[in-house]
Amino acid sequence: MHRFANPARFMRIATLIQPWAVGVTILTTAAGLWFSLIASPADYQQGETVRIMYIHVPAAWMGLFCYTAMAVFSAMALVWKHPLADLLARATAPVGAAFTFVCLVTGALWGKPMWGTWWVWDARLTSMLILLFLYLGYMALVNAFDDPERGQKAAAVLALVGVVNVPIIKFSVDWWNTLHQPASVVKMGGPAIDSTMMVPLILMAVAFKAYYVVVLILRTRAEIAGQKLRVIRMAQVHAAGRAEIQA
């Protein structure tokens, strides 16, 4: 793992991966939209609203996946002081927040016609809302200090403490009575949905993952360049200070 902690090596690998990630994103998004909107049947209970699920469910998976990734990067940053881990965690946060937001809004758009309500304060929905607040708290904290290193450390601790929410979200539908239906894809005995609905779901999930890779690389590049800029400017300020003392 330590071999990948070098920013220069990251840039080389990123340049190799980026075009592939862009290609996979475009292809799976196109195929996913085709299958989720046109080439899949309406559900016998949900009718056409099942098409909202092809966005809602993969977005929820991404919300959890990005948070877990952020917590792992944060742990690596705290324990081994990887120069890249902090940057990767920072770059992941807005992507996870975006997907969690999409998951909550699309859930409401599905809940209104199917449950008769936009929102209920039950375990699954509330824990997902807390996930969004954890993302927002992380992003606020990471930029809240004049010294970026202190902000990163505080935000990394928040990310690690908040990771307890991830299994709570996953198992909330089993632990508490909730309006939200239990898992139907990742469960014992295989998925409980038909392959005609599995195809758009998986395609969208892959599209969102590839999109995450694309944005992660872009944001990490911005972070690396930003860090170098800070170092150079700091050195310039110090040099100017020394010149003034000598003069």
Added chain:
Amino acid sequence: MSMLESFLAMGGYAGFIWPTYILTAVVLVALLVASLKAARGAEKDLDAIQQTRRARRRNQPES
């Protein structure tokens, strides 16, 4: 009803299904564009500052 009309009507749920897809597209594209701009902006600034530093070093070889 034509094929296109019935497709757009989404079995009466058009008001819930289309906002789902449009909102998702808007959020994801906005984040992508912002990230692209951040990467290009930061790398351009870095290039500029490194070039002026290189130029300054060439002008005064002993420091």
